[in-house]
Amino acid sequence: MTTSMLKAGIMLIGMFCTSHIIYSSFQNEALLFQGSSRFLAKRGALELDENPSGFIILGMHRSGTSMLSGLLVKGFGYNPGNDLMEATGDNEKGYFELMPVVEQNSVFLYDQLLHGNWSRGLLDGWNHSNVDSFNHEIAIQRALNGEIDVTNLRNATKQLNDPNIEPWLMKDPRMCITIRSWLPFLTSKPAVVFTYRNPLSVAMSLQKRDGMHLRNGLQLWLQYNKAAIQNSNDLCRIFSNNDAILKDPFHEVNRISDELHTKCGVPLPPRQITHDIVDDFIDPALQHGKKEVEVKDTPIKVIETYGDCQIHEFGSLLSDDDLHKKFELDIYLKAMRVFCDLQSGAAYDSKYVWPLMNMPKEQESIVSIA
Template sequence: MYLISGMHRSGTSLVARLLFEAGGNLGDPATFYRADRWNPDGYYEQPEVQQINMRLIHGCWGKLTYFKLPSTQTMINRGVRIRGELKRVADRYRNKIVKETRFCLTLPVWLAHETTVDGILICLRDPVAVATSLQRRNWITRAHAYRLWLEHNQRLIQHAEAIPVWFVNYHHLLHEKTFEREMHHVCQFFKLQTPGNLLKHLQQKVVKRSLDNSTECKARYPSNLQTFWKQLLEKHTRQFCGSET
């Protein structure tokens, strides 16, 4: 599997749609998770993958688990009980692109059951923008939203250490001057061709400036958040060194 992941509200659905429109195989479109008010253009993710990840994370606690995320070992223990289902779904999506934010937490479980992960695209979005979006959707405090952003991203970076990774900056996808370069490298990572005016077509068809709420982000970062966000941006910048533009 090739994964699209990153913290919730970080642009994974936008990236998944762009890759789908560029010819990426994200599985059967008829079974995509349905659009809703939070993602009116669709999620471009498969419910059976999402449901497994939710079971691994939630256990018997449901959404309350997001007040204290389960340890990796707890989720690995839960995975043992559904190992047959994990293998079946992993086999179904072999060589396909799978978008799911919860892989930030559950990736080690899939790897423990010999899932082949060929690469991970990690979506980066300003933590203040993410927190603002989470506050609107989930009615949580900004401080808690920051903690979730930090833990999801830290775990994903740690878990993906031995896997090919590419970082995509959500904000760069929303602006005309940076979209084509950003998306060109994303397509390259997934071995998708970008002939002719495909990138310009994708930008005009898919990207909406209304998706950008960065101008609303006036809050200051906590120091630990600011440090880690700076590190992620540096990782994003460094990956372009020596690559074709």
């Protein structure tokens, strides 16, 4: 099987969406898009093109992924595709998310009972991580068998596999969970830009905007970042963080763009960012406000020293006699240790041990987020 044959197979995605063909024998390998690395190894099939034609932004909600994407799109001309999600009051500058990608991710998640609504269903009580339970191989197989709607998958990959839009940018925070379900349908292996933000800042932002319990926001932060890192271990990655972008957006996004090309082989963007574009896209008042949130969220008292990192106390809204307070503190400490390991780089090691989340068995009422 040649690479051209594999690409030809990928272009036939529209044929299986209404079919009921069962591929249990894996006889039609050209139409399977070689979904998993395990399957590739067993069959000895060719890998996808090694030179990425674009990249995927991975990061938890409320972690600055829209700001980063906007700088890369507006500043350098990376192509997010057509039919983007409209801006809202939460992101007045835009989300830079391709709607077919967003809709297909909802299909993937709903199909495995995780709900497209990113917060509802991803937290199934404290003892079970629904993010961890998502199975990309099941998603791939059900797409290939025509057991789920792939209309948006077809529409999205038609754009992403079009050489005329290279270099492309793909973004939806839920890609942290579903990214491996997309890889078989792309004609090249994408690069990844991973970014993160202080977990307490993320949880407090969710609490303020949506009324989400702090402990739930912290757990989602852990789940999303774990999924993002583990699901992209075999991809070329560029690492950043929200603080670095806010501190010096011009130089940080230039570094990211340079490394996307020199390290990962992503095609050069059509233009270079200017200070005027940065100043126009990042409203100084908005940027200052974001810094204030980060500073305000930084407590004073040190409650734990973790390596070279100091973990501070925070202002819990729970009373001392609330049984959930100790679990909130426990999940906070676990999240902050991971945050420290992200800063040091330890969390990117493939052998990194992620913390367990042993929490009470009772179910929590999770706030629904639109």
